[in-house]
Amino acid sequence: MPHILVVEDEQEQRELICAMLSGEGYQVSDCGSVEEAILAIKQSKPDLIFSDWKLGQLSGMDLLNYVRREQGDIGFIIATAYGTISHAVEAIRAGADDYLAKPYQRQALLLAIDKVAKTQELRRQNKALSSALSEQRELVGLxxxxxxxxxxxxxxxxxxxxxxxxxxxxxxxxxxxxxxxxxxxxxxxxxxxxxxxxxxxxxxxxxxxxxxxxxxxxxxxxxxxxxxxxxxxxxxxxxxxxxxxxxxxxxxxxxxxxxxxxxxxxxxxxxxxxxxxxxxxxxxxxxxxxxxxxxxxxxxxxxxxxxxxMPALRERREDIGRLIEYFLKLHSRAYSLEVPVLDKPVMKQLLDFHWPGNVRELSNRIERFVLLGDEQELLHELKLSAQSTLAVSGQLQLPDAGVNWDEFEKQCLQQAMQRCDSNRTQAAKWLGMSYKAFLYRLEKHALV
The missing domain is CATH 3.40.50.300 (P-loop containing nucleotide triphosphate hydrolases)
Known part of the structure; x- marks a missing residue:
């Protein structure tokens, strides 16, 4: 059962709430002030906090702000005085999971506790699943x-x-x-x-x-x-x-x-x-x-x-920086070397490069850089690769019968949009065009 911290400055009310929750099987601890609650949280983190709004010099909102800043995954329910709906709205905006207006019935308290406790459990499960999936992705290098x-x-x-x-x-x-x-x-x-x-x-x-x-x-x-x-x-x-x-x-x-x-x-x-x-x-x-x-x-x-x-690297250019960082760490660890740092101008050229060999080529270039530490060689290799790509593309032969240029241009635009999942910025970069020129041609061919 979840561990619940009850924060209430009136002793009789606090004892009554603790007795109700203990009777339902919850693990319960209690405090009479915000200061005591913060110390208790540091010593033993609860799953859920049920706090009154008025707590002497400080308030339940002060405690809520601390919890959301330092222990964001703790469930939080706040009790507000009758008629102070503005307090409830303020608490929800600050990150409270629920609120109860005084006076409240025993059943209302238990329902609120149960709802927030279930929500917290679902959050934990989702976080665990996401973490496991992330670990598996990294394990296989995706x-x-x-x-x-x-x-x-x-x-x-x-x-x-x-x-x-x-x-x-x-x-x-x-x-x-x-x-x-x-x-x-x-x-x-x-x-x-x-x-x-x-x-x-x-x-x-x-x-x-x-x-x-x-x-x-x-x-x-x-x-x-x-x-x-x-x-x-x-x-x-x-x-x-x-x-x-x-x-x-x-x-x-x-x-x-x-x-x-x-x-x-x-x-x-x-x-x-x-x-x-x-x-x-x-x-x-x-x-x-x-x-x-x-x-x-x-x-x-x-x-x-x-x-x-599997998308080509040019279709996911926003991942290039992340992949560079990943390969720097991966290859440095493999060769027991310190992770090198790339100068900003070099990093910019890596980010702007078209990477015809995709992720494999990027990994190969970074591995060589990790071993040799030579940024100039890295840039030289990129230049040679770019020249090779241009040489290959220069072999394009137009048919003797000629081409319908408008239709050819339209098909180029459509294929660029398909390759880049309709991302216009990426499609324009892929075609080597300015964004404005790309938009003009989209409108020209009614592809907007």
Missing amino acids: VGKAPCMQKVYERIKRVSATDVTVLIGGESGTGKELAARALHQLSDRHEQPFIAINCGAIPESLAEAELFGAEKGAFTGATSLKIGKLEAANGGTLFLDEVAELPQLQQTKLLRFLQEGVISRLGQHGEMSVDVRVIAATHKDLQLEVAEGRFREDLYYRLNVVPLR
């Missing part, structure tokens, strides 16, 4: 408070406790594997294996054995039993990175596993059941891969039960 990242966190939180198959999309370096690890870490499977495999890094001749396993003698060089990744992940999670690179034959076998929950090692007679949650990721457009015949349509729908898109 950092960011941009709106687009909040959507990612929310979707991960909603589906992590299930066994649903998730397809993670996004550009290279956006943290797709981190999202997969977060899904695993927040699930009931978190104590079981998390097995990651890069489908693009496996030779096609070895893909089946790598994924499904092989019996001894199943092929030349198979001198012993090989356990495949799916079998190794039994009870846990298998992360298929760059799943678009999976050969067609293995796509068929993976589809059968997703449908039936069974696998067969290469050279094995019969099948075995395995309990594995599959999470896949790709930087390619799988719908385009399906349309061009490189990826099975039925497998695409099996994998894409819940899509999760």
Whole structure:
């Protein structure tokens, strides 16, 4: 039961209130003044305070202000004299959870105590859940408070406790594997294996054995039993990175596993059941891969039960500073070095850079800076990266038939708004335009 501190300067009234609350099973302590209450709070923090307004030279408002300043999470109910509604309004504005007007009935007091006690418990639970989620995010390296990242966190939180198959999309370096690890870490499977495999890094001749396993003698060089990744992940999670690179034959076998929950090692007679949650990721457009015949349509729908898109770093520019701070601490801790400080001009260039390699590139640059401490080299690397990007973009070839410029410009504006979640400021920066020029073009094409 909650611990309640009763603050009342009239002894008989204080004893009566304490007796009522003790009779209901609450832990109760009492004080006769604000000064005594502050000392009592410092010695043993209560869950809830029930205080009279008039308390000698000081008042319940003085106590409320102290509590909200020093111990903000304590519940607070204040009792005011009959007819002093202005006192009640003042108390609520100052942060009181509830008030009672004197004279009040025993039932009214108990109802107010019960309501505030339940509210406090809900606040504690929410705070604990939020703290746990934040710890889990940091544990797997997901950092960011941009709106687009909040959507990612929310979707991960909603589906992590299930066994649903998730397809993670996004550009290279956006943290797709981190999202997969977060899904695993927040699930009931978190104590079981998390097995990651890069489908693009496996030779096609070895893909089946790598994924499904092989019996001894199943092929030349198979001198012993090989356990495949799916079998190794039994009870846990298998992360298929760059799943678009999976050969067609293995796509068929993976589809059968997703449908039936069974696998067969290469050279094995019969099948075995395995309990594995599959999470896949790709930087390619799988719908385009399906349309061009490189990826099975039925497998695409099996994998894409819940899509999760990791935003590019340029879409969450407000997170760049937070990520820089995170990587400075992370890499300094990894190499047992002091956390270096970046000069403001250098920090500004990092914040303004477009980061084509996304979070992975940012982490790489910061790691090198932590090791070498050379800001000039850091800036030089950014300059080279920018020049490389410009060189690639200079390869754009216009069609011989020409283009409809207005339509082309309109599509550029629409895509910029989509990439930046309709944030006009970010979309303008992404297109390298001034905000006023961007707004003018939005109005020109009736996109406002």
